[in-house]
Amino acid sequence: MITLKTLSKKDIFPFYDWINDDDVIKYSLSLFRKINTEKEIENWYSELLKNEKDITLGIFLESTNELIGYAGICDISETNKSGEYYIFIGEKKLWGKGIGTKVTEQILKIGFVDKKLNRIMLTVSEPNIGGLKAYEKSGFKIEGRLREASFRDNGFHDKLIMSILKSEWKERKTTANKT
Known part of the structure; x- marks a missing residue:
């Protein structure tokens, strides 16, 4: 369904629309609220x-090679063997189709196997129910809360800190292979 590939200069074009769509950037980088011109997006x-x-x-669709x-x-900390996961799916028509979970699984494998990390964390806005479900499905556990750390929709909301350890990820893979 999807494939992960290195981005190139030519892949920028969808970002012009995505970053200027309030629904798409609602729970994304705060930076996306500050940039909107082509030049600002190109610099980022x-x-x-x-x-x-x-x-x-x-993240590309295998069938069409469309960047989504x-x-x-x-x-990434080489010393602490840790890093912070992020994902951004710009194509709204593909939300809720399990793509986020598939991407998360692939990135975790890269982090734990290729990069030899021990811990991967993330932050998720509490109202981002879809993201929260995808992360929990991939094995992330809530380990903290940043109270009123994000301002969206004219109000503050909490951000949740989640993480998964290499040992937990391995255990999930072992359990999945037994079933």
């Missing part, structure tokens, strides 16, 4: 492509 995207420390991959979002792990 150029920095994204230059960053070699983070894992950043485009991006995901990865940022703030």
Whole structure:
């Protein structure tokens, strides 16, 4: 259904629409609320492509090779063997189809197997029920709450801190293979 590939300069075009769609960026980077011109988006995207420390991959539909979002792990600490997971699915017509869960599983494998991380964390806005369900389905556990840390829809809401450890991920894989 989907494949993850390195993003290129030509992949920028969908971001112009996505970043200017309030529904799409509702629970995304706060930065997306501050940029909206093509030049601002190009500057952000150029920095994204230059960053070699983070894992950043485009999410493409296998059938059409259409870019539908991006995901990865940022703030990777070699010392602590940890990083922060993120995902952004820009194509609204594909929300709620299980793509987020599939992408999360693939990125976790990259983080734990290829990058040899021990812990991958994320933050999710509490009203983002779809995201929260996908993360829990992938094995992330809530470990904390940032009270009123995000301002959206003219009000504050909490962000939840979630994480998964390599040992938990391995256990899930072992259990899944037995069934």
